[in-house]
């Protein structure tokens with residue numbers, strides 16, 4: 001599947017009301033490790049989105065905006081999340097709880 | 102061992118070009134057993150002049166301050182160290198163990214290890230803050246795990262050619278010529294650092310290792326990307342994060358699973374910032390740099 005089709009699939013899943021684990025965010029390295037460990041065992045895209053806490057809008061947490069566009073795993077030109085456990089096309093204004101700078 | 106790999110100048114150059122008489126070295130020294138004891142006693146008594154004492158390894162004080170856990174040439178190593186430091190014109194500590202205790206001195210420090218004039222960041226160490234060699238200098242610290250062989254030989258040559266007094270030292274008694282700049286100075290990944298493009302795996306040729314893989318290059322004082330290793334490369338050039346081994350706190354973190362080779366974050370922001378950078382400035386800079394990053398920064402730039 002090409003990036004646009006995969007991105008569209010994520011968008012439609014989220015837009016159709018998929019409830020994801022937006023909180024708690026990954027505050028510490030331990031939190032991030034626990035979430036990525038769960039992601040490695042995820043069964044399919046839907047579960048990945050749930051565990052990672054995907055949203056179609058930017059989450060502001062502890063006064064800091066957390067959009068994909070400023071996340072370290074985001075490739076700006078490809079609009080792609082490079083986090084090994086996700087590896088998904090995303091949009092800059094989307095967000096997930098593994099956001100880090 | 103690192104010393105034997107020196108190239109500019111090499112260990113042989115020290116002898117042939119600079120006329121240094123290497124009295125003893127664990128791999129090069131000829132004396133063993135009684136003869137080594139005789140040599141050490143001769144140095145300690147002043148009969149044989151000891152111009153430069155280069156010490157490697159932590160000073161072990163266990164058990165109970167006796168130092169008996171590390172015996173050398175018939176007595177506790179620490180006793181030789183004390184006696185030889187009294188008579189040496191210059192003293193050079195090589196490697197993290199000799200400079201500030203290194204890995205052995207990491208809590209709970211069962212071997213009661215110390216560096217010669219530091220214990221981690223705390224001044225004093227085995228010899229105390231007041232210690233000065235006969236030339237009037239404190240111990241010259243050449244840290245690293247290991248120390249780069251050329252840092253060692255270049256300092257030894259400076260001392261042997263009468264320029265020892267000109268070696269400017271920083272607060273941790275490291276020669277400024279080597280330890281003022283950062284590991285990051287000269288790193289081939291600087292463009293990726295600037296545009297906030299992250300490497301996510303070891304050995305990846307694209308991306309900076311700071312954001313995800315815990316590279317300490319922006320806050321570690323070392324010339325690893327100016328004086329290359331084996332004259333070829335460096336950890337970060339090869340895709341391996343800098344571990345900060347020239348700083349007194351090395352090894353950083355508690356070495357628990359998940360803390361090594363992983364950038365520690367608090368609410369998504371690195372816990373340890375590049376030296377001199379504030380959190381709010383970092384957030385602004387990162388957002389702007391990311392937005393401005395060119396397409397090529399996301400591609401594999403390197404060619405063979």
Ligand code: SF4
Nearest residue numbers: 068071074081096099
């Ligand atoms: S890890 Fe970063 S880039 Fe990837 S989905 Fe989460 S916020 Fe977006």
Ligand code: SF4
Nearest residue numbers: 288309310311316318
């Ligand atoms: S890899 Fe390390 S040393 Fe190199 S630019 Fe990135 S943070 Fe700096």
